[in-house]
Amino acid sequence: MIELANVTKTFNADKHNQFTAVDDVSLTIEAGRLTILKGPSGSGKTTLMALIGCMARPSSGRIRLHGISTSFFSDADSGSALDITSLPERFLTEIRRTTFGFIFQQFNLVKGISALENIMLPAYPTGESQAAFRQRALELMELFSVSRHAASPVEWLSGGELQRVAIARALINNPTIIIADEPTAHLDSKLSREFMEMVGTLKARGKTILIASHDPLVYDSELAETVVGMRDGRITGITGAA
Numbered sequence: 001m002i003e004l005a006n007v008t009k010t011f012n013a014d015k016h017n018q019f020t021a022v023d024d025v026s027l028t029i030e031a032g033r034l035t036i037l038k039g040p041s042g043s044g045k046t047t048l049m050a051l052i053g054c055m056a057r058p059s060s061g062r063i064r065l066h067g068i069s070t071s072f073f074s075d076a077d078s079g080s081a082l083d084i085t086s087l088p089e090r091f092l093t094e095i096r097r098t099t100f101g102f103i104f105q106q107f108n109l110v111k112g113i114s115a116l117e118n119i120m121l122p123a124y125p126t127g128e129s130q131a132a133f134r135q136r137a138l139e140l141m142e143l144f145s146v147s148r149h150a151a152s153p154v155e156w157l158s159g160g161e162l163q164r165v166a167i168a169r170a171l172i173n174n175p176t177i178i179i180a181d182e183p184t185a186h187l188d189s190k191l192s193r194e195f196m197e198m199v200g201t202l203k204a205r206g207k208t209i210l211i212a213s214h215d216p217l218v219y220d221s222e223l224a225e226t227v228v229g230m231r232d233g234r235i236t237g238i239t240g241a242a
Contacts, residue, residue: 002029002052002177002208003081007061009047009233021047022058023233029210030226031067031176034203037212038219039230045212046181048230052210053100053179054084054092061085068099068176097125101170103180107162109154109169115161116141116150119169126173133172140168144198160191167198178202180211184218192217199223 009022022044029035029052037045050056051063064081072091084095109118116137123133141147144164149157154165163183170178184192192215200223202209213219219227229236 001066003064010059035226043230044233101175105182
């Protein structure tokens with residue numbers, strides 16, 4: 001579970017171009033559920049996900065993660081949530097690597113290397129044997145039906161294939177939480193529906209999934225359990241919450 005209490009993110013504070021991207025947001029994201037952040041461009045969805053995913057720090061408010069275990073914290077041992085708001089960067093780096101899997105709008109795959117190598121990249125810093133995470137990468141490629149492209153440079157792949165490789169890369173470290181920012185923005189309707197089918201596969205594996213999207217194929221999907229409306233950095237409504 002993820003808890004946000006009165007979270008605000010302001011850029012260029014106390015300057016003439018000060019801008020508040022996230023404004024006093026309090027929200028609970030339940031474990032094992034698919035939560036959609038719905039809203040127009042500029043509504044604060046991406047910034048809010050960056051805060052949750054330890055890629056940015058809030059200007060004020062608190063963010064707490066339940067049910068995670070790191071080298072410096074064990075939820076099971078402490079019986080309490082981990083407050084990530086003020087953690088040193090070295091701890092945030094570990095949380096990003098072990099707890100979250102990220103699917104970016106532009107995919108952010110590295111050109112010039114193979115699809116398999118792209119999937120393996122996030123696992124190298126973990127210290128795990130290369131043979132072990134290479135095998136896991138191959139299994140993920142099989143799961144998402146892109147095994148035949150293991151040796152292909154990613155620039156040879158179609159949009160749908162790139163999306164599948166990006167999802168496999170997000171799963172290589174077996175994260176508990178998947179964060180996807182506008183994952184269908186560059187996909188047609190057919191590929192968008194295929195993406196949501198893959199989201200269903202992740203849900204069945206018990207992943208907590210957070211998606212930011214203004215695509216009706218995403219937020220109107222029967223898989224969406226909680227839809228959080230956003231505008232101007234604030235929550236405008238929540239539907240389907242437990």
